[in-house]
Amino acid sequence: MEYNFSEIERKWQKRWAENGTYTVREDASRPKYYVLNMFPYPSGAGLHVGHPLGYIASDIYARYKRQCGFNVLNPMGYDAYGLPAEQYAIQTGQHPAVTTTNNINRYREQLDKIGFSFDWNREVRTCEPGYYHWTQWAFQKMFGSWYDNSLQKAQPIESLIRHFEEKGTEGIDAARSEELSFTADEWKAYSDREKSDILMNYRIAYQGETMVNWCQGLGTVLANDEVVDGVSVRGGFPVEQKKMRQWCLRVSAYAQRLLDGLETIDWSDSIKETQRNWIGRSEGTEMVFRVKDSDFNFTIFTTRADTIFGVTFMVLAPESELVPTLTTAAQKAEVDAYVDRVKKRTERERIADRRVTGVFSGSYAINPLTGEDVPIWISDYVLAGYGTGAIMAVPAHDSRDYAFAKHFGLEIRPLIEGCDVSEESFDAKDGIMMNSPRPDQVREGGLVLNGLTVKEAIAATKKYVEENHLGRIKVNYRLRDAIFSRQRYWGEPFPVYYRNGIPTMVPESCLPLELPEISEYKPTETGEPPLGHAVKWAFDTKTDTVVDKSLIDNVTVFPLELNTMPGFAGSSAYYLRYMDPHNDKGLVSKEADSYWKCVDLYLGGSEHATGHLIYSRFWNKFLYDIGCSVVEEPFSKLINQGMIQGRSNFVYRIKDTNTFVSLGLKNQYDTTPIHVDVNIVSNDVLDVEAFKAWRPEYSTAEFILEDGKYICGWAVEKMSKSMFNVVNPDVVIEKYGADTLRMYEMFLGPLEQSKPWDTNGIDGCHRFIRKMWNMFTDRDGNLCLSDAEPSRDELKSIHKLIRKVTEDIGNFSYNTSVSAFMICVNELSALKCNNREVLGILVRLIAPFAPHIAEELWEMLGNSTSVCDSNWPEFKEEYLKEDSVTYSISFNGKTRFTMDFPLDAASDQIQAAVLANEKAQAYIDGRTIRKVIVVPRKIVNIVL
């Protein structure tokens, strides 16, 4: 029987589906294991060979865990809302739901061919009402919550209202947008509108007037992680800063917990570091500066309190609320002009042009330690959104302050011994402090830092500032709240209506609030988001139903929200939904959640480090606070699989001809490299006939060959259609089968590393699979197995494999385990092994990697159950034991010869035997032996 992979693979894929082999249920008698991939956005281009890399890796792990006796949850679904489907809809008028469904079907078809162990009964699609019901529900819960800093936990908003009614803001430590202060009586006197506005200041999902990243090209606002270098990640359109009323999520409230949580999870250092950077915790001091000749004072934030004696000016952000207050009449015109100019600049221009600009406000602040007057300047190098939007400038020890001081001719006062500030500032946090003013020059009990190290000086200043009530120790975070509205159609609608302008939640019983049909996917003429086109988009509070907009009377029928939620909304809690995907009473049942708890192994690309992986950690922490998720961190182990890049091939056309010259000879001609479809190139050899047929203009092409072949050049580039380097897994499966594809993708290199797809090595994997197949059958293709006792060599070989593969899967080192399979099969072939027991072990070991052939062979071995339900083979050390051990004998660390010793020989016996050896004497040759080192089972080193 020949190895007919297409028939075998079809047969088993069908049988798995029919038998529900991968259906999983909660089972308290078995330990659980939850494996998850980041679910894909089903794009129109379908899968290329890079997509399945992570799925294969996690499928191997899932299958392995199952064979180890775990009840494994390995689900798959689709992140179905997104911009490309909507952009396509704008162009073609095709409903995004239609294109999305088509794309999903295509993905499913491709995925099924690879032989994954997904439980498709648990599939989720973020765009389905049954799913986004719970996205909307979570949003409402966040709206109905505030964050109590003293408990470090989300609380129901009702408890805050109660507190306001009893004590006003007194004694509340809440995460908030702005510091507010009012009494219980004042609270009670506020109008509904005012109360709503005040509560927005505390809610976890809130509406706020904030600076947002507005992208004209996409017609929507974007989150910080969706903007890179001042342009949108999708489309590369310019992004500007604009003040808009938007829904936001108070992610910043969770900054410290998001940071602390990193210590408890098994993620790569680089991802953790990226998240730490993004959260940007910075420990420093807030100091209050009085304004000269005024009752006014303001607060600055600094991490270098020790440099207080080097302050020679202050700087405010142009957007700072302090600017109008601190600008003197004389400076007003100049300041206004400057602020105006800054406002007009887009983020992009600000980044591109970093020339020093600024203007003097006319006012002076008083250094709280020295009493000295320092001028207050305004400049856009200070950001309004960070710290207090105001800084104390120390040009000697901060490069930005230095550049500013040089430009405007301000004083630069060095504070660290031996530093040279004539050319640049000395920013390093080391050295010995100097130049503190003498105690008698400043206020009584003045601070002197001379002679201290920078670190000591920071601590001493902090202490002094606290004790003298000049400010306080403060921790700042760079992490901002997430902007949660998008002016787009293809997303979750907000379950919100506007009761006389006050945002109000539709009752929970009305969820899901379904996305309405619209006639056009563009913004309306009045600039409203696309949902402005929806006719049936008003909320009737009498009947609790969605009704026609024409019925809006603002008495019982109100307009519904026109924004939709961003992409990360639907992907933030999908892992919980997989636990209980058909539940219509809740996101996830208590039982399912307490059984599956959290994702044990999560695989996905590192590009989600500052987006999805922050948002879903935040989202889960919130659900944990309100008792809907049993663990605080959703993903206990994370592996970032690398990207598969394209490997492009080139042909070289001689200028102004239709003649192509092979790589090795191209230097003899003047040539232009041209991308050629990698699918008509094999091992860098061009299929000349296929090339002629590829494009009409090449039908008459001529070739200059080397050794009768046309050799193509190559380069590693992004996998993309325009480079003709996209490889479709279907094509590979057609030619080699899914098992070969799976083995080869793993063999390509370490999972976490990015690497180019290179078909050159795939034959090796395919040969290996055939070779394994041939071990089970004789020359005529008949099954030929022996029931004899396995030989010692066979057992040794197979147990070496058990140990290696078990160890490698644990480390996700799949490329080395594929090698181990090859070695073992070679060894067993050489031994002409056809032993039923040994081959049974081999089949069980390879089942996670190449499940189709494993099932087929497992059946041929006479088993009636799926190999998925077999046990993982047990490793026995005893089979690896040898009679003797070969030692390398080294002299001064250089290996000269080898010797065998009995297995249990003691080191002194070994020493004696080596020294008695003739060869050893030749190397010693009269020199004194200083030392003899015996490394058990490996080496004897004689030091002369």
Place this chain on the structure above:
RNA sequence: GCUCGAAUGGUGGAAUGGUAGACACGAGGGACUUAAAAUCCCUUGACCCUUACCGGUUGUGCGGGUUCGAGUCCCGCUUCGAGCACCA
């Protein structure tokens, strides 16, 4: 600028401080074959010695160090990649 990674043959990549280059590709040679494909066997870091065998030198980005012994550990660089970035 700060932070985190990485660097090994023609290529992808292996190596708990202990024989560097496993395994695979490619290349070269051979067997089988009318021929090709497929399959199998041998060689394959560089250099030197040798008719051949045997052998030797050198070798993991660069420079030091620790060690009997370093691709691996320590110190100092170079280059590449990633993240953050007027974040005070």
